[in-house]
Amino acid sequence: xxxxxxxxxxxxxxxxxxxxxxxxxxxxxxxxxxxxxxxxxxxxxxxxxxxxxxxxxxxxxxxxxxxxxxxxxxxxxxxxxxxxxxxxxxxxxxxxxxxxxxxxxxxxxxxxxxxxxxxxxxxxxxxxxxxxxxxxxxxxxxxxxxxxxxxxxxxxxxxxxxxxxxxxxxxxxxxxxxxxxxxxxxxxxxxxxxxxxxxxxxxxxxxxxxxxxxx
Amino acid sequence: xxxxxxxxxxxxxxxxxxxxxxxxxxxxxxxxxxxxxxxxxxxxxxxxxxxxxxxxxxxxxxxxxxxxxxxxxxxxxxxxxxxxxxxxxxxxxxxxxxxxxxxxxxxxxxxxxxxxxxxxxxxxxxxxxxxxxxxxxxxxxxxxxxxxxxxxxxxxxxxxxxxxxxxxxxxxxxxxxxxxxxxxxxxxxxxxxxxxxxxxxxxxxxxxxxxxxxx
Numbered sequence: 243x244x245x246x247x248x249x250x251x252x253x254x255x256x257x258x259x260x261x262x263x264x265x266x267x268x269x270x271x272x273x274x275x276x277x278x279x280x281x282x283x284x285x286x287x288x289x290x291x292x293x294x295x296x297x298x299x300x301x302x303x304x305x306x307x308x309x310x311x312x313x314x315x316x317x318x319x320x321x322x323x324x325x326x327x328x329x330x331x332x333x334x335x336x337x338x339x340x341x342x343x344x345x346x347x348x349x350x351x352x353x354x355x356x357x358x359x360x361x362x363x364x365x366x367x368x369x370x371x372x373x374x375x376x377x378x379x380x381x382x383x384x385x386x387x388x389x390x391x392x393x394x395x396x397x398x399x400x401x402x403x404x405x406x407x408x409x410x411x412x413x414x415x416x417x418x419x420x421x422x423x424x425x426x427x428x429x430x431x432x433x434x435x436x437x438x439x440x441x442x443x444x445x446x447x448x449x450x451x452x453x454x455x456x457x
Numbered sequence: 458x459x460x461x462x463x464x465x466x467x468x469x470x471x472x473x474x475x476x477x478x479x480x481x482x483x484x485x486x487x488x489x490x491x492x493x494x495x496x497x498x499x500x501x502x503x504x505x506x507x508x509x510x511x512x513x514x515x516x517x518x519x520x521x522x523x524x525x526x527x528x529x530x531x532x533x534x535x536x537x538x539x540x541x542x543x544x545x546x547x548x549x550x551x552x553x554x555x556x557x558x559x560x561x562x563x564x565x566x567x568x569x570x571x572x573x574x575x576x577x578x579x580x581x582x583x584x585x586x587x588x589x590x591x592x593x594x595x596x597x598x599x600x601x602x603x604x605x606x607x608x609x610x611x612x613x614x615x616x617x618x619x620x621x622x623x624x625x626x627x628x629x630x631x632x633x634x635x636x637x638x639x640x641x642x643x644x645x646x647x648x649x650x651x652x653x654x655x656x657x658x659x660x661x662x663x664x665x666x667x668x669x670x671x672x
Contacts, residue, residue: 250667422479443569444471446648
């Protein structure tokens with residue numbers, strides 16, 4: 243673990259840093275060698291002083307009039323964001339979204355290593371074609387001994403979300419990544435991130451319908 | 458379209474309303490008939506006055522000491538959020554996440570009807586087992602005539618995100634739901650929602666590593 247990761251970064255910074263990374267990765271693929279905050283600013287419509295401030299958390303310095311070396315910036319960002327270190331995770335709820343996350347090899351390029359899935363449906367548990375073992379949720383304590391993980395990815399229906407999160411945390415899971423529409427509560431000290439698919443749908447529908455009603 | 462949808466709701470309200478919906482749906486499944494804002498407040502750790510304010514946007518009134526009728530509240534929330542009306546969408550990029558969204562029947566219960574997929578990979582385009590037709594992205598203009606949609610779900614790699622979004626908008630797509638790590642720019646008037654999977658990963662990793670370094 244790098245020393246620079248021992249600080250709690252503000253959420254907006256953590257939201258912007260992956261944008262910068264995606265952008266400089268594209269530059270690298272196009273053979274570009276250096277990039278300035280001004281250039282990132284123009285491409286992503288983020289204030290250049292904000293970019294400089296965000297990048298000041300990293301152990302990297304740009305050069306006057308040249309900017310950052312693209313390869314070094316990618317390395318610094320990936321490392322700083324934790325994408326270069328493996329973080330083991332369980333997928334809890336192996337319906338269509340859970341299965342997709344298990345199969346999505348892209349996530350492993352970003353440091354997320356899904357090592358097992360859990361479900362309560364015997365038909366799914368019997369599957370062996372997902373590349374990782376799928377267990378009944380009752381066995382999570384035992385699997386935590388033999389094949390431990392720190393992150394629980396919650397892809398269960400709303401009505402099971404709180405109970406499944408409690409079970410996972412009881413077994414030793416330290417962070418819950420909640421994809422269910424239910425607002426799961428966790429004890430202080432447990433890391434919680436909500437990916438609110440339904441809230442985003444609601445936002446899109448509202449803006450589309452409002453726009454339509456204006457026309 | 459309902460008259461109450463002709464207002465732009467604040468984003469935080471649009472984030473909270475689906476939580477209330479998920480919670481009251483669980484109450485209904487458990488045979489509960491009435492619910493008060495105080496009860497929702499305790500269950501979801503949201504301030505009761507905030508809940509009353511959020512629900513005031515809806516065309517529903519609670520009764521003193523009884524609260525809201527659960528069935529009516531579910532109906533009002535689903536309708537208000539647009540989940541009861543069909544909104545047609547294309548999935549652009551039918552890799553593992555794109556395929557999962559096409560297969561995820563859950564989204565159609567929330568008003569999202571995926572009517573076609575687009576890709577540039579001939580192997581994927583030839584697939585017929587996804588339940589909707591998959592076309593080459595070059596054909597989006599033509600498909601927009603025969604099988605139109607208003608929402609483009611962007612599940613392509615970062616380096617293709619801007620170009621695919623531009624193509625979709627050029628063909629008549631009114632809203633982009635971006636799952637790629639790239640910060641896509643759209644013209645004013647086009648609805649944009651970002652589901653920042655990589656930012657959430659970065660948040661989880663940072664909080665876990667910070668916590669670990671403290672112990």
